[in-house]
Amino acid sequence: MAVLAATTGGALGAPAAAEGETPPGQVDFPTHCLPPQEAGLPPADGPTTARITVDNPAPQVGDTVTVTYQVLRTPAVAPLDPNGAGGELPADTLTPTGRILLAGAQSAEVTVVGAKRNDPVPAGTPLPAVTMTGTFTVTAPGETTLAPGSYTLHTGHLLELDTTCTADTASAAPVSARLTATPLPTANLRSVFLGAAHGGPGDRVKVTAAGFPPGAAVTVAGRAGAAETADRVRATADERGTALVELPVTDRATTAVVAYEGAAWTAGRGSGPAAYTVIAVTAPPSVTPPPSVTAPPSVTPPPSVTAPPSVTPPPSTGTQKVTATVEPGALGMTQTGEDITLGAVPYGDGGAAPGRIGTVTVTDARGGPAGWSLIGKVTDFTGPGGIRIPGASLSWTPRCVAAEGSRSVCTPGSAGVVGADGALLASTPDAPLVGGTFTIDATVTLKVPPYTPPGAYTAVLTLTLS
CATH class of the missing domain: 2.60.40 (Immunoglobulin-like)
Known part of the structure; x- marks a missing residue:
């Protein structure tokens, strides 16, 4: 739905036409103008010459576009003095309002308003050209056409009088301007959430991949820097665009987990990485048993031999490996x-x-x-x-x-x-x-x-x- 607005700001016009050529956007359409009852005038039928221009013919969805509706010629005439005295419509007593019809990618009506500004107009002669402006918000991508709609010429001299001109019902007003809107860039909302930020080799981490199109084939994979590791599992996104999987992390090079659509991860169809740390389990050092010693056969010392003094064995030593872990x-x-x-x-x-x-x-x-x-x-x-x-x-x-x-x-x-x-x-x-x-x-x-x-x-x- 278009947002209707009135403004006194001007719009950027289309390029000027060469002498003798019809300016871009200028159209003629048959109109039926009803003068105010107090004027005592009959309806006026005839062509209206109009022109619509926009300040931005290539907006994005969400942009505000300013439109200008010029009535260059109208069959409506200045209302007569209700007392029959003739005279003229004084300067700056004419206020125009109108409608612009949007169709195509966006269907709506835009209200436009003009300033109270005119030269004096003799009674019974055609009313002067007027310019009206307004704005609307672009709500859909694609081509939207703009056609002139009805307009009302309000005069505020002696009495408040309205002359309303509408397009002939037998033929629609021709298109006077076009614009082509582009959609806003779509943010990539794909993401992954991990049930744990670390684990040992071979642990299964619970992964939630969210923000994918419903029914999409999703790959959840380990990553080391910009390269994928051997850890990988595939699933299908549910109706909410979510895939719940358990990823066995066996590759010790894995430092993060990503999820994506297609054959490989891309910035447009993949999530950002969620950090994961593989904590290696350190085995205690193995101890080699000392070699077995075979006792020599006993020897009977000769009676005159004195035993050597005893020798004290060297002290035994041992080592221990100390490990501290900083958990993410x-x-x-x-x-x-x-x-x-x-x-x-x-x-x-x-x-x-x-x-x-x-x-x-x-x-x-x-x-x-x-x-x-x-x-x-x-x-x-x-x-x-x-x-x-x-x-x-x-x-x-x-x-x-x-x-x-x-x-x-x-x-x-x-x-x-x-x-x-x-x-x-x-x-x-x-x-x-x-x-x-x-x-x-x-x-x-x-x-x-x-x-x-x-x-x-x-x-x-x-x-x-x-």
Whole structure:
């Protein structure tokens, strides 16, 4: 559903036409104009010459597009003086409003409004050209066409009078402009979670692979740096996109576990690595028994021989191997509060509702080579009567600070749209040894369209750490 808005800002026009040529986007369509009853005039039928331009013909989903609707010629005439005195319509007493019809990838009506600005118009002569502008939010990828709809010319001299012109029902208004929207980049939400961060050779570690398409063939494998090890098991993601497996870790080179779709791991279809340490079991040193000694046959000493003095044997010695183990911990996060209250915006004007997410603290005590990423995604905002503001209207500017002594460098995500597909809030890179404590927050802004009905609009922001 398009978001309707009125604005006085101008739009960037299409390139000017050469002399004698029809400007790009200029169309004619038959119209039926009903003058105000007080004017005592008959309906006026005739062609309307119009032109629609957009400020961005190649937006992304979630972008706000400004549209301009120019009525260059109309069959509507200035209403007569109700007292029959003739005269003219004074300057700056004409206010136009209109509708633009969207079709194709996105179907909706956009309301446009023009400034109260005109030269004097003699009574009964055609009303002058007018320009109206408005905005709408792109909600779907693909080509959307824009066609001129009905328009109303309001005059505020002596009486408040409306002349309304609609397209002839026998033929639809022709397309005046087109735009082609591209989808937002899709965040990779694939991730793995381990039941244990370390174990002995041959231990079976419980692995949860999440964020995959339902029914996808998922490979869970050990990794040493950028290369895979011999540890591998395959499974199929369930209807929630999750695969639960037990991975036998027999390769002592394994330092992490990843999950992916396809023949090999890729950044677009694979998870980040989850650190795992294989703890070798050290066997006690073997002791070689001393060789057996055969006693010599007894010899009877001669009676005159004196026995030699006794010899004291040397002291015995032994060694012991001392081993200390530093056990890796876990990757986790905490957040301050669960509610985010954005600033209020005035009805009619709309605008930006500012706020800040609850501060998130990430602790990485795994001690392995794998970095981490924190992804956020938001649902649509739902208000009174089920009216929605698209989640793509919420944007943020992330910030991340590493505590003193942390081994990893924390990088905040890019400022931009959050949306239902997700966006990166913060991350740390893979490195030979990672870890630390990181404080993350972000300022957020919700773009509220003008004339959004009053009330509270609520959405859910979900943060996923992997």
